[in-house]
Amino acid sequence: MSDEQEGDAVNTEASRILVLWDVDHTLIENGGVSKETYAGAYELLTGHPPIHRARTDGRTDPAVMRDLLDQHGIEMTDAHASMLNAALERSLQSRQEELRRRGYELPGAREAIAALGNLDGIVQTVLTGNIKPNAFIKVATFGLDSGLDLEVGGYGSDDSVRANLVGVARRRAGAKYETFFDESTTVLIGDTVRDVRAGKESGTYVIAVASGLDTVQELENEGADVTLPDLVDTSALIDAVMSVKKRDLRTARE
Known part of the structure; x- marks a missing residue:
């Protein structure tokens, strides 16, 4: 590996990761x-x-x-x-x-946010179809807002097309944290095939969680990079998030 390539790999390793959480049926259940x-x-x-x-x-x-x-x-x-x-x-x-x-936080959600928040270089926010004020209400109602930077999220009030919200969140997070977030440093976590499609259309690494109506098989068939049954296994979730760096390093070496 040349000095230039080695430097690129080090920079990639040191870069931040932007984690985009879906809200309904991923972090919380809204009870109808x-x-x-x-x-x-x-x-x-x-x-x-x-x-x-x-x-x-x-x-x-x-x-x-x-x-x-x-x-x-x-x-x-x-x-x-x-x-x-x-x-x-x-x-x-x-x-x-x-x-x-009637609603509740989904099992493992609080622990997952806290565990990721303890890692260096992780920026957590939401990517949700909810308009911004309603997303705030939903996560704050269950006390999940403290671990999320809701200023830099992507919301239904920004664009009616879900895939476009990824770019919105990347730009906001990039401006605030003075970091360029792209396909190699962004992770989307959601429960529906629409979440997976939004990730794939925007070139984003997708962790699908089968905590909603869509099954593990359906989420895998849609092309999720990692599929989990729920958020209960915090270690599995962290490993899945950090695997985006491994993909980035592989790309840098090619």
């Missing part, structure tokens, strides 16, 4: 409050309650609401779009006590 939040936002936007239920499955809040309006034969207008975030935030705020009562 999310779908009620969409229904409440729909009523605030239209003046009447919905007949149909929102379809979520890892989509962003704007995409879920657009689909819910479409199910009722209503096209999302500019007026709807301008009021959407406020309606979603108001709807969840009014249900925060229900979220606290």
